[in-house]
Amino acid sequence: MIELQGLTKRYGDKLAVDGLTCTVRPGIVTGFLGPNGAGKSTTMRMMLDLDRPTAGSVHLDGKHYRQLRDPLKVVGALLDAKAMHGGRSAYNHLLCLAQSNGIPRARVAEVLDTVGLTSVAKKRSKGFSLGMGQRLGIAGALLGDPQVLLFDEPVNGLDPEGIHWIRNLMKNLASQGRTVFVSSHLMSEMALTAEHLIVIGQGRLLADTSMADFIAQNSRSYVRLRSPERERLLDVLSGSGITAVTAGDGSLEVDGADGARLGELAARHQIVLHELSPQQASLEEAFMQLTAESVEYHAHSAPAPGPAPGPQPPGSGWGTDWQKKGS
Amino acid sequence: MAVATQVLQSEWTKIKSVRSTVWTLGLALVVTVALGILISALSKSNFDKLSPKERLTFDPTFTSFAGMGLGQLAMIVFGVLVVSNEYSTGMIRTSLAAVPQRGTFLFSKITIATLLTLAVSMVTSFLAFFLGQAMLGEHKASIGDPGVLRAVIGGGLYMTLITVFSMGIATMLRSPMLSLGILMPFFFLISNILGAVPATKKVAQYFPDQAGRKVMQVITLDDDAPYGPWGGFAIMVLWVVAALVGAYVVLRERDA
Numbered sequence: 001m002i003e004l005q006g007l008t009k010r011y012g013d014k015l016a017v018d019g020l021t022c023t024v025r026p027g028i029v030t031g032f033l034g035p036n037g038a039g040k041s042t043t044m045r046m047m048l049d050l051d052r053p054t055a056g057s058v059h060l061d062g063k064h065y066r067q068l069r070d071p072l073k074v075v076g077a078l079l080d081a082k083a084m085h086g087g088r089s090a091y092n093h094l095l096c097l098a099q100s101n102g103i104p105r106a107r108v109a110e111v112l113d114t115v116g117l118t119s120v121a122k123k124r125s126k127g128f129s130l131g132m133g134q135r136l137g138i139a140g141a142l143l144g145d146p147q148v149l150l151f152d153e154p155v156n157g158l159d160p161e162g163i164h165w166i167r168n169l170m171k172n173l174a175s176q177g178r179t180v181f182v183s184s185h186l187m188s189e190m191a192l193t194a195e196h197l198i199v200i201g202q203g204r205l206l207a208d209t210s211m212a213d214f215i216a217q218n219s220r221s222y223v224r225l226r227s228p229e230r231e232r233l234l235d236v237l238s239g240s241g242i243t244a245v246t247a248g249d250g251s252l253e254v255d256g257a258d259g260a261r262l263g264e265l266a267a268r269h270q271i272v273l274h275e276l277s278p279q280q281a282s283l284e285e286a287f288m289q290l291t292a293e294s295v296e297y298h299a300h301s302a303p304a305p306g307p308a309p310g311p312q313p314p315g316s317g318w319g320t321d322w323q324k325k326g327s
Numbered sequence: 328m329a330v331a332t333q334v335l336q337s338e339w340t341k342i343k344s345v346r347s348t349v350w351t352l353g354l355a356l357v358v359t360v361a362l363g364i365l366i367s368a369l370s371k372s373n374f375d376k377l378s379p380k381e382r383l384t385f386d387p388t389f390t391s392f393a394g395m396g397l398g399q400l401a402m403i404v405f406g407v408l409v410v411s412n413e414y415s416t417g418m419i420r421t422s423l424a425a426v427p428q429r430g431t432f433l434f435s436k437i438t439i440a441t442l443l444t445l446a447v448s449m450v451t452s453f454l455a456f457f458l459g460q461a462m463l464g465e466h467k468a469s470i471g472d473p474g475v476l477r478a479v480i481g482g483g484l485y486m487t488l489i490t491v492f493s494m495g496i497a498t499m500l501r502s503p504m505l506s507l508g509i510l511m512p513f514f515f516l517i518s519n520i521l522g523a524v525p526a527t528k529k530v531a532q533y534f535p536d537q538a539g540r541k542v543m544q545v546i547t548l549d550d551d552a553p554y555g556p557w558g559g560f561a562i563m564v565l566w567v568v569a570a571l572v573g574a575y576v577v578l579r580e581r582d583a
Contacts, residue, residue, distance in 0.1 A: 048424045051582040066427045069330065077424055083417040085345060092344035100337035100425045140421065 001026055001179055002047065002148060006056035009042050009203075016042045018203035019056065024181045024196075026147070029174045031194030031211070032183040035291050039203040040183040041079070044152050048077055060148055070101040076141030077150040081133040081157060086126030090117055090136050093125060094143060103144055111139040130157030138166070149173055151182040155189055167193050187287035191215070201291040218286030223259050225252040226275035227266070236269045237262075251275065334426050334435040342409065342439055351405035352443070355398045355486070356451045362394025363455040367462035374466055386546040387468040388478045391459020395482065395543075396515070398451065399489050399536075402444065403510050406493030409440045411503035420583050429579045437494050437571065444490045445483065452482035474545040477556060481542030484560065488567050489514070492535055495570025499577045539563030 002024035009017040017039040024030045034040050045051040047058045049065035058065065060075055068074050084093050094108045112118045115135040120128070125136060134157060141149055151170070155163045170193055174180045184190050190197065190211070197214050199207040207214065225244070227233045233252065237244045242262075244252040254262060259278050266273050342348050370390050377385065413419040426432040456479045460467040468475050497506040514536050521531035531537055532552050541552060541559030554562065 045420070045582070048420075049427050050420055050423055068427065070333075071427055072425055075424075079420055079424075080417060083419075083421045085341075085412055085416045085418045087345045087347065088341070089344065092340060096337045096340040096344070097421065097425050098337075099340055100334050100422075102333050 001061055002181060003059040004043070004047075004056070005059075007043065007046060007053055007058060008055040009039070009046060009051060010054040015203050017046070017053075017200075020200065020203070020205055021056075022198050022205060022208050024179055024198070026179040027174060027177050028195040029170050029180045029182060029193050030196045030198060031190035032181060032198050032200070033187060033190055033287065034183075034185065034200040034206075036185055037202075038185075038200050038291070040185075040200065041152055042203075043200070044077070044079065044150055044181075044183060047150060048075070048079070050079075070103075070144065072097065072101040072103065072144030072146065074144070074146050075148045075150065076144060076146040077152075078134070078137040078141045078154055079150075079152050081130055081137050084125050084133070084136065084140075087124055089122050089124055090128075090139075091121040093136065094139055097140055098143055101144055107143060107145075111142045114142060115139040131159055131162050134158055134162070134166075138169070146178075148179045149181065151180070153183055153185070155184070155186075163189075187283045191283050199287070199290060206290055214286075215283060218290065219283060220255065220281040220286070222253045222255045222279050222281075223257045223262055224275060224277045224279050225254065225262060225266075225273060226250075227252075227271055227273050229271050232269070233266065233271050233273075236265060236271065240265060253279075330426075330428070331431055331435060334431055335439060337425075338436045338439040341436075342443060345412070347408050347412070348405065348443075351401050351408065352447045355401035355405065356447060356454070358401060359392075359394040359398030359451050359486075360455045360458060362397055363391045363459040364394075364462055366393035367391050367459035371463050371466060384546055385466065386544055387460060387463050387466055388456065388475050388545045389543055390463070391456050392452070392478075392482050392543050393459075394455060395486065396519075399486055400511055400515060402448070402486050402490045403493045403514065404507065405444065406440070406490040407497040407503055407506045407510065409436065410494050410497040411501060411506055414501040415503055423583045430575060433498065433575055433578050437491065440494060441487060441491050445487045448486035448490075449480070449483035451486065452479050455482070468545065472545070474556075478543050478545050481556065481560065485536075485539045485543055485563070488539055488563050489536065492563075492567045492570050495567065495574040498574035499570075533562060535563045535566035538566075 004020050004022050007017055007020040008015070020043060032040055032043070042051060046053050047060070047065065060068070063074075065071060065075070090112065091108060094111065095105065098105065098108050109118070109121075112121050115138050117132065117135055117139065120132070125133060128136065134154065138151075138154070141151070154166050154170075158166060170180050170182060174195075182193065194211055196210050197207060198205070209217075224247070225233065230246075230250065230252065234244060237252075237254070242254055242257065244254045247253050259276055263273070263276050266276075367390055370385075374382070374385070413422055423429070423432060426435075456470070470476055470479065493506070493510055496510060497503070500506045500509070518531060518534045518536050521527040522534070522537050538554065538559040539562070541547075541554065542556040544556070552559065
């Protein structure tokens with residue numbers, strides 16, 4: 001259990017984390033989501049007492065981090081993959097961490113085996129790939145068999161096999177009743193692992209909800225219609241009280257409509273349809289809409305050449321706009 | 328105390344599991360002893376050319392320590408790397424997550440590094456003395472002569488304290504390049520230049536290395552320093568204490 005209360009971090013006149021209050025519960029994977037620069041890493045560093053909060057507090061199982069006697073036995077963390085001395089072997093890296101917290105030496109070999117690094121245990125971590133470094137960092141987090149685990153962007157740099165492995169690891173750890181808190185800037189990744197979501201943007205809490213609720217509330221569903229008789233179709237639709245918008249590529253989009261009903265309507269008026277397809281906006285899009293106003297580093301793309309794009313579908317924010325131009 | 332014992336053990340593992348430890352300490356020993364032998368041998372062959380006054384103030388013990396000026400630079404590199412490696416590699420965040428008590432972390436690290444430095448420095452100092460004296464022939468000093476044993480032990484303590492001072496500075500500055508860029512020229516050039524110029528000598532004699540070096544000298548006829556061997560050493564100790572207090576305060580207040 002991790003409790004944040006009014007957690008605030010100010011660098012000069014910039015608020016990196018702004019009065020964050022939330023609780024991370026045990027037994028499930030909680031995703032910590034936000035665009036780059038939202039304050040995720042700063043928040044996680046404050047949880048480990050690496051950075052001092054300007055205001056507010058963090059409690060881990062009711063205690064402040066600095067009060068923990070052997071913190072690795074309570075909280076295991078993977079902050080950045082290469083937070084280790086490259087000249088030290090994987091074994092010695094873990095051994096010095098184990099010794100500092102009174103963890104028996106035998107545990108080092110155990111966690112090396114868990115992450116699959118036994119064969120390179122005596123090798124200096126300088127020569128490790130990003131993925132191997134990530135695994136060694138995870139071994140360090142598991143060393144004290146802690147009840148709370150923090151992972152900052154754990155899938156960065158991992159190959160598909162590694163990503164699959166870490167997803168299962170996090171789910172297993174959670175199913176053993178541990179608190180698993182994992183940050184990411186990829187909604188699609190979180191959708192696969194997290195049961196609960198905490199979304200922040202510019203240091204402020206934007207959402208604290210279960211993954212199921214988030215999907216239900218935020219994924220926009222619509223029906224896409226394509227017809228050579230677009231103007232007539234539009235008239236028929238508006239005649240039936242249905243609002244349709246023209247998308248960039250000339251197709252029509254109807255929010256929250258029933259595909260069957262639209263098809264019957266078109267048939268009744270003998271309008272040829274080239275496409276009738278139900279669509280679901282991706283979670284990534286929903287996430288980008290949620291955080292659109294709080295994205296710190298906008299990528300301003302040059303105006304698209306050619307005719308100006310048609311009217312935007314309702315509810316499209318910065319995120320969808322960006323996606324279209326980028327694609 | 329149990330925590331401190333664990334952290335000391337951990338720091339010992341850290342220090343012995345990186346190659347820079349062996350390289351820097353080994354280099355300090357070899358350079359100090361070899362240069363001491365060389366300069367002692369040269370001093371012997373040039374002794375006849377010295378003026379009567381120079382012969383009177385010839386200090387065979389201090390002559391055999393002539394390599395320390397250069398050897399201490401390797402010690403400084405060791406002291407700086409022990410601390411700043413944590414920062415340059417990002418290990419510091421892992422270390423402080425494992426040992427969040429800043430004081431326990433810092434002083435365990437410095438204690439282990441200091442004990443190791445002390446052992447190497449003492450061996451270096453005694454080796455430099457005996458091998459240097461062997462070169463000096465009839466001009467040599469004996470370990471039983473007044474003040475000589477104090478000077479040889481003092482030589483080991485001097486090198487140790489220079490190293491601890493470097494650890495304190497490196498903790499405050501974090502960057503190995505910045506720390507070395509300040510400490511190396513200061514101890515190799517600036518301090519010696521300021522100590523040689525009459526106008527700045529009055530200030531420079533209170534610098535840690537200048538004051539601390541006093542304890543390594545046996546013959547101090549031509550000297551107007553306002554402190555004796557242990558007085559000078561005490562001044563150096565004060566510098567080291569100040570650097571360590573500064574290091575602790577900075578580490579405690581600063582975000583990792």
